[in-house]
Amino acid sequence: MSYLLAEVVMGLEAYHCDFLSSVFMDLELGSDRMGQFFIPFEVSRMISMIVHGETVLCPN
Structure with missing residues (x-):
């Protein structure tokens, strides 16, 4: 676990x-x-750019 x-x-x-x-x-x-779903990374990046005004980098 550690x-x-x-x-x-x-x-x-x-x-x-x-x-x-x-x-x-x-x-x-x-x-x-159970209704679980996740927002695609591209959508999360767009929201982050709108809120913070900077590009978010993350490998896929």
Whole structure:
């Protein structure tokens, strides 16, 4: 568990974006029946640019 937490911390330090939702969806851990969905990265980037006025970089 500590190894996984360290990976999350390093990921957040390296990329200031929501990389966990892409991992979650890649592993198909979401549940349509529970109403879980995630905003695509491009939409999140657009919202961030509107609010903060800067470009957000994150690997896909």
